[in-house]
Amino acid sequence: MNEIINIAINILLDPFIQTILKIVVIIFMFVMPLATVLTLMERKWSAMIQDRVGPNRANLPFADNFRGRGALHIAADALKSIFKEDFIPRGADRFLFTIAPYFGFAAALSVFAIVPFAAPIGDFTFQITDVKPGLLYIFAITSLGVYGSVLAGASSNSKFALLGGTRASAQMLSYEVFIGISLLGIFMVYESTQISVIVDGQNTYWFGNLIPKWGIFTQPVAFVLFFVAMIAETKRAPFDAPEGESEIVAGYFLEYSGMRFGAFMLAEYIAIVGVSVLMVTLFLGGYHIPWLHLWESAPQALVTILQILKFTLLSVFFCWLQLQIRWTIPKFRFDQTMALGWKKMLPVAMANVLVTAIIILLAN
Amino acid sequence: MEELATENKGQNLESEMEDQADASVMTIEIGPAHPAMHGIVRFTTQIDGEEIVDMIPEIGYLHRGFEKESENSKWIQITPYTDRLNYVSPLLCNIGYSMAVEKLFGVDAPRRAQYTRVIMGEISRITDHLTCLGAAAMEVGAFTFFLWFIKGREYLWELVEEVTGARLTTNWTRFGGNATDIPDGFLGELQERLEKIKDILRECDTLLTRNKIFIDRVKDVGVLSKEDSISFGFTGPMLRACGIPYDVRRSDRYSVYDDLDFEIPVGSVGDCFDRYLVRMEEMWQSISIIEQASDKLPAGPIAIDDRQLVLPDKKQVYGNIEGLIDHFKLVMEGHQAPAGEIYMPTEGGNGEVGFYLVSDGSGEPVKCRVRPPCFNFVSAMPAICKGGYVADIVPIFGSVNMIGGELDR
Amino acid sequence: MELKVKTVNRIDGFQEALYLPAIFNGLRLTVRHFFKNLFGSREVVTIQYPEEQRHVSPRWRGRHRLTRRENGFIKCVACYMCETICPAHCIHIEAGDHPDLSIEKYPVVFDIDELRCVFCGLCVEACPKEAIRMDTGVIAMAYSSRNRFDYTRDLLKDTYRPNKETKYTDIPLPKTEEEALPNSRGIPST
Numbered sequence: 001m002n003e004i005i006n007i008a009i010n011i012l013l014d015p016f017i018q019t020i021l022k023i024v025v026i027i028f029m030f031v032m033p034l035a036t037v038l039t040l041m042e043r044k045w046s047a048m049i050q051d052r053v054g055p056n057r058a059n060l061p062f063a064d065n066f067r068g069r070g071a072l073h074i075a076a077d078a079l080k081s082i083f084k085e086d087f088i089p090r091g092a093d094r095f096l097f098t099i100a101p102y103f104g105f106a107a108a109l110s111v112f113a114i115v116p117f118a119a120p121i122g123d124f125t126f127q128i129t130d131v132k133p134g135l136l137y138i139f140a141i142t143s144l145g146v147y148g149s150v151l152a153g154a155s156s157n158s159k160f161a162l163l164g165g166t167r168a169s170a171q172m173l174s175y176e177v178f179i180g181i182s183l184l185g186i187f188m189v190y191e192s193t194q195i196s197v198i199v200d201g202q203n204t205y206w207f208g209n210l211i212p213k214w215g216i217f218t219q220p221v222a223f224v225l226f227f228v229a230m231i232a233e234t235k236r237a238p239f240d241a242p243e244g245e246s247e248i249v250a251g252y253f254l255e256y257s258g259m260r261f262g263a264f265m266l267a268e269y270i271a272i273v274g275v276s277v278l279m280v281t282l283f284l285g286g287y288h289i290p291w292l293h294l295w296e297s298a299p300q301a302l303v304t305i306l307q308i309l310k311f312t313l314l315s316v317f318f319c320w321l322q323l324q325i326r327w328t329i330p331k332f333r334f335d336q337t338m339a340l341g342w343k344k345m346l347p348v349a350m351a352n353v354l355v356t357a358i359i360i361l362l363a364n
Numbered sequence: 365m366e367e368l369a370t371e372n373k374g375q376n377l378e379s380e381m382e383d384q385a386d387a388s389v390m391t392i393e394i395g396p397a398h399p400a401m402h403g404i405v406r407f408t409t410q411i412d413g414e415e416i417v418d419m420i421p422e423i424g425y426l427h428r429g430f431e432k433e434s435e436n437s438k439w440i441q442i443t444p445y446t447d448r449l450n451y452v453s454p455l456l457c458n459i460g461y462s463m464a465v466e467k468l469f470g471v472d473a474p475r476r477a478q479y480t481r482v483i484m485g486e487i488s489r490i491t492d493h494l495t496c497l498g499a500a501a502m503e504v505g506a507f508t509f510f511l512w513f514i515k516g517r518e519y520l521w522e523l524v525e526e527v528t529g530a531r532l533t534t535n536w537t538r539f540g541g542n543a544t545d546i547p548d549g550f551l552g553e554l555q556e557r558l559e560k561i562k563d564i565l566r567e568c569d570t571l572l573t574r575n576k577i578f579i580d581r582v583k584d585v586g587v588l589s590k591e592d593s594i595s596f597g598f599t600g601p602m603l604r605a606c607g608i609p610y611d612v613r614r615s616d617r618y619s620v621y622d623d624l625d626f627e628i629p630v631g632s633v634g635d636c637f638d639r640y641l642v643r644m645e646e647m648w649q650s651i652s653i654i655e656q657a658s659d660k661l662p663a664g665p666i667a668i669d670d671r672q673l674v675l676p677d678k679k680q681v682y683g684n685i686e687g688l689i690d691h692f693k694l695v696m697e698g699h700q701a702p703a704g705e706i707y708m709p710t711e712g713g714n715g716e717v718g719f720y721l722v723s724d725g726s727g728e729p730v731k732c733r734v735r736p737p738c739f740n741f742v743s744a745m746p747a748i749c750k751g752g753y754v755a756d757i758v759p760i761f762g763s764v765n766m767i768g769g770e771l772d773r
Numbered sequence: 774m775e776l777k778v779k780t781v782n783r784i785d786g787f788q789e790a791l792y793l794p795a796i797f798n799g800l801r802l803t804v805r806h807f808f809k810n811l812f813g814s815r816e817v818v819t820i821q822y823p824e825e826q827r828h829v830s831p832r833w834r835g836r837h838r839l840t841r842r843e844n845g846f847i848k849c850v851a852c853y854m855c856e857t858i859c860p861a862h863c864i865h866i867e868a869g870d871h872p873d874l875s876i877e878k879y880p881v882v883f884d885i886d887e888l889r890c891v892f893c894g895l896c897v898e899a900c901p902k903e904a905i906r907m908d909t910g911v912i913a914m915a916y917s918s919r920n921r922f923d924y925t926r927d928l929l930k931d932t933y934r935p936n937k938e939t940k941y942t943d944i945p946l947p948k949t950e951e952e953a954l955p956n957s958r959g960i961p962s963t
């Protein structure tokens with residue numbers, strides 16, 4: 001008996017197995033549930049903004065028409081997309097058409113690889129991997145997402161999809177730039193691109209223990225810029241010209257149906273979660289709870305739980321904020337998205353870098 | 365050479381489009397089933413990258429044969445069809461048609477009927493603008509704006525139902541009066557709902573009017589000059605947005621609009637932003653008209669006492685042989701309109717709605733022609749859109765407010 | 774009154790160019806609506822349709838019904854007025870002798886094809902006997918078969934009750950309710 005336990009412990013201590021387990025836990029216990037719930041919440045919350053009720057009709061006929069205030073719509077959506085006809089238009093490139101949805105999906109998921117959810121306990125980190133380049137990895141991986149939309153647009157054999165694909169590629173490539181430049185300030189302030197260093201850097205304080213050095217306080221401009229750029233990068237409203245429901249119908253994923261369409265949709269919601277998580281990590285102290293270090297006798301387990309809780313709650317808040325913004329303001333036109341980026345955000349981001357540099361220089 | 369080419373293009377665009385298949389120009393079909401096409405209409409659009417090079421509008425997908433149908437109906441039987449002409453402001457078409465027939469007979473509805481017509485007509489104008497602006501805003505992404513407007517429209521349509529017995533298929537006006545008077549307590553309810561509408565208008569104003577994203581989408585988009593607007597035959601908010609204060613309510617002084625005080629909002633540039641602002645302001649003006657009209661509402665009959673035109677009171681029909689005979693004659697033979705032809709313009713939600721009626725005195729119309737305002741707008745779509753971006757079609761077409769019912773008839 | 778013109782105010786200044794103030798104002802509004810509807814005073818305007826019925830006005834023109842006399846017979850005297858005025862030509866009547874001799878006629882066949890009806894209410898206005906009305910308050914008519922839209926048997930049933938006290942009868946009174954109803958020719962197949 002003891003042997004079995006020992007073997008089990010050894011397996012669990014194996015870094016490779018640990019990583020696999022962490023991936024499974026983070027994806028299936030945090031990302032996927034949150035993203036799936038968001039698909040419903042988007043509809044429910046928008047309904048509340050608009051004085052409606054929102055979807056609440058899916059029911060279980062065999063269980064006394066149980067409705068669960070619309071929660072069953074998640075299951076209904078899943079069932080629907082699984083059983084829908086998987087349509088590939090004539091003239092489409094079958095191979096590219098088939099794989100395109102999963103590019104975006106994979107890119108959206110890989111953001112979570114480097115995000116810490118709580119403070120490490122001994123050797124064990126609550127982070128899949130803490131790569132040295134840190135955020136540079138995110139820049140690299142998010143730009144992979146553009147392949148998804150471009151390939152989908154190009155392989156669909158549809159003019160609207162093609163327009164959407166070109167728009168998506170232009171928009172995502174340019175907003176890469178602003179994401180990078182807007183974060184330069186953060187790198188300078190915390191003197192690293194590694195996530196764990198940045199997060200720990202946010203656990204220091206100004207004026208004794210008064211104000212935590214959160215990213216939002218050290219880099220308020222970058223906060224706004226990065227948020228905007230990330231929304232644009234994920235092609236969410238108000239920057240959803242590549243999808244452009246009202247003019248090019250659905251843009252690059254116009255011809256998709258069934259599970260592949262589902263993959264696009266889910267990738268979008270995962271991206272929302274990804275943006276929120278990054279915002280919390282970079283600008284709101286990550287998992288660190290401010291002033292908690294003053295309570296020195298705090299039990300380790302409680303601290304970890306509180307940290308995970310804080311992280312999750314703030315992430316949910318940012319998800320909510322993104323949806324709230326999406327239902328409040330109209331969309332940009334495609335060229336205006338680009339103009340906003342190159343003509344307005346770029347100079348501001350540059351100035352931000354300059355001012356940060358000067359302040360750091362003077363402070364030293 | 366240059367000129368010749370453009371001329372050719374106008375006549376022979378379809379083949380031209382095929383010729384250019386190898387060039388950088390791409391032809392896309394916008395419509396007939398497309399999210400931004402409110403009615404059913406098709407724009408064969410040529411684009412170069414994102415820019416619109418040319419466009420052919422194709423209408424007729426909603427043709428229901430209104431005019432032919434009218435030739436085979438009695439005068440009164442056309443009334444229910446007129447409210448289907450414009451499905452966002454049905455009462456305005458009802459009123460326009462009835463006033464046209466009254467003009468043919470040379471009679472006027474009583475004062476009370478006129479005033480209630482004004483009240484209900486302005487309610488319809490508000491519902492028209494609420495729908496138009498809401499839909500246009502929704503397509504540039506402001507979905508919340510749309511649903512709040514639709515909420516406001518619902519308040520008004522319940523009032524319409526209270527008076528006419530239906531929300532859309534009103535069939536409320538008759539020749540020489542109205543079918544029903546406003547019910548008791550209606551004016552109080554109306555005032556309450558108008559307050560709600562005002563709240564919604566204020567909220568939505570905050571949400572959109574000063575939002576730079578929205579301003580960018582509509583400002584200097586879809587500009588059509590004064591001269592072009594006039595030569596295309598524009599009327600209504602589209603014309604007023606160019607700065608021309610032409611409003612049939614003022615220029616023709618029909619009904620009791622002369623007793624009521626209101627301003628005509630005009631724009632200065634003639635772009636989508638002006639059209640939006642003009643419609644917004646018109647709703648405020650309509651509210652003020654309704655308030656004035658309810659204050660001034662006179663007592664009296666709601667229909668003239670003319671057995672040639674108006675069905676006798678039910679009491680007369682049940683208890684009096686003459687009443688029964690008049691009733692019978694009017695129903696069986698229909699209204700005996702004198703021979704002649706008239707044109708009666710009224711200000712619809714979208715512009716000048718005119719009815720041109722021809723009668724040969726036989727009791728059945730020879731011709732009933734509608735002048736729909738949005739026919740001119742749609743015919744001007746290529747001129748407005750050319751040089752813009754594909755995405756501009758959305759706010760432009762939203763501001764055009766095409767109503768398939770009256771466009772295709 | 775004189776013509777008054779008002780030029781609309783195109784505001785597009787510096788404050789707008791900042792984007793954020795307007796977005797912030799908008800967010801304030803939508804967040805207020807969000808929380809108002811999430812907690813407490815729900816301002817939700819939609820109704821849960823099949824469970825919750827919309828209040829319709831007393832003037833609402835819904836499904837037709839034929840009214841009855843005090844003694845139970847339908848009031849309609851088959852005068853064809855409604856059939857004549859109906860713009861959709863959807864009423865079909867065939868007259869027959871009424872068992873009660875003082876009434877003379879009643880419709881042996883009375884069909885309203887509600888698929889063609891445009892709900893204008895002109896038939897109600899034209900009827901000299903107040904025999905046809907549209908005050909049932911029925912909003913939606915949705916059936917799975919085309920024949921159900923032919924409104925004779927089922928939908929006029931509640932209006933007809935043969936009455937034994939009728940004095941002047943010539944023809945034997947109908948025994949069952951079914952027999953007493955006007956017939957239906959159904960919806961003509963076109």
Ligand code: SF4
Pocket residue numbers: 855858859860861862863864885889890891892893894895896897
């Ligand atoms: S409501 Fe109008 S269309 Fe319907 S049956 Fe009566 S007259 Fe005919």
Ligand code: SF4
Pocket residue numbers: 848849850851852853854855856866899900901902903904905
């Ligand atoms: S008008 Fe009235 S009485 Fe005459 S046939 Fe029609 S329902 Fe019967």
